[in-house]
Amino acid sequence: MRLWVGVLLFAACVPVEPETPPAGRSLAEIVGGSVDNGDPAVVYFKMEEGACSATLISARMVITAAHCEARPGALGKVQFGNATAAPLRTVAVIDTAVEPSSDLRLLKLEKPVTDVVPIRINRLAPAEAAAIRHVGFGLDSYPQGRADLKRHVTLNVVQVYPYEIHFESSDKVSGVCYGDSGGPGLMRTGDTNEEFVAGVASYLVGFPLCQGTASDVRVDAFSGWIDGISAQWEASTCEVGDACKEGCVPVDPDCVCTFDNRCDLRCPTLKMDPDCNPECAADGICTSGVCPFRDPDCIALGSECSQDLQCQGRACARQGDRRFCSQGCTVASDCPDAMYCSGTNHVCLFRPPLGASCDANQPCAEGTCVDATCQLTCTTSSQCLSTERCVAERDNPGLCRPKPPKPEPMPKSGCAAAPESLWLLALLLYGSRTRRSRPSVVV
16 A cells, blocks of 8 residues: 555644544654654754654755645744754755655755764665664653653564555554654664664554554655655755765865765864764863864873863873873773883873883883883993993893992002102212212313
8 A cells, every 4th residue: 555545544744732633643753762862863843833753864855754744935944953942953944845656755954954964764675573763753642741852762663565664662552653753763774783764754553542553654665756856956066065076176075974984084074974973073072982083172191180081081090199191901002102001900001210110010111120110221331321331230131330430559569669759869879979989080
């Protein structure tokens, strides 16, 4: 049975204050789920009369249910955020397209949304007995309940039809209900952990209402139609928010800010690339996740800190009277070269400097640990000061040790020890006798 027949069982949209539906008609919202503080691409589609849920599938395109119908000239707007009364942003809808044989509607936004990662549509056949996670802004109970927050619930696929997916909860106390119309049924298909928009909430099948079986439109069955509308609405330019255009200088962000298992720093912002951790950007919070560069909100490794949350490694370590950002470790290679892995608390600590105490578990920053002290080693005396020489002691490597003092000259003894003055006196006496013994010379 084609979906347009099933849509007859579904009301056109959901009022902000839901009313009891007419006999034979029902809507879809989350019952028995939990408040969803994530999924920023799931939006609130606000119309002149009533509202639905929807999903951002590209920077300028949103998918919802066809029965979420806005009036011509007043196409509605989408609200980003998790609370209907306090949207983070509102973007007007400037065009709409309806698939004629299904309950699918596409919305074109007035301007591209570049800081929210879209959720890609599914292109593979969904499997029965698989899990499908529904997200929407709907009643948390039926017939009375609140419809002011985004909620989500995980259900089980019970039947896959050519154009529909039927699903229900295993406990029969949760499901989709009023206000979830047009919201996404998210599934993981293929060999990836990425969630895709596999279905769009369309109508309820079984009873009790909001706790029985419900139906989604199969998005993969209409992916060609979606691609055709996308080609019309998102003509390729070098600007962000449309299709990829090759040859742009600088590169077109739509070519590199895609899900390709690589965080591409050519994206204008980290949030635009689904492979990047958006928490790595300057947002006042130091992330504990992996970043392509240091989170500017994090204190650098080895710099002074006061609490663990300031450090990306979530470790403000203490060494002596100093506290600094560190990281966990199990082996020495987990730490930078200037640090070692402490076997006591398994964090990286600084290697002790020359002259500091050391041991086998605390390798020196410079030199070698000898006699429990960090000392410089050598192989030749040329590596030492002029007053030192290289000496190998026991099994230790060569160490620069002070040179021994020069020996004092040995004292003289015997005749050689006679004072110099006595030698002079003897020489004078000898000369005096020689003069007396010579004969007189007459001139």
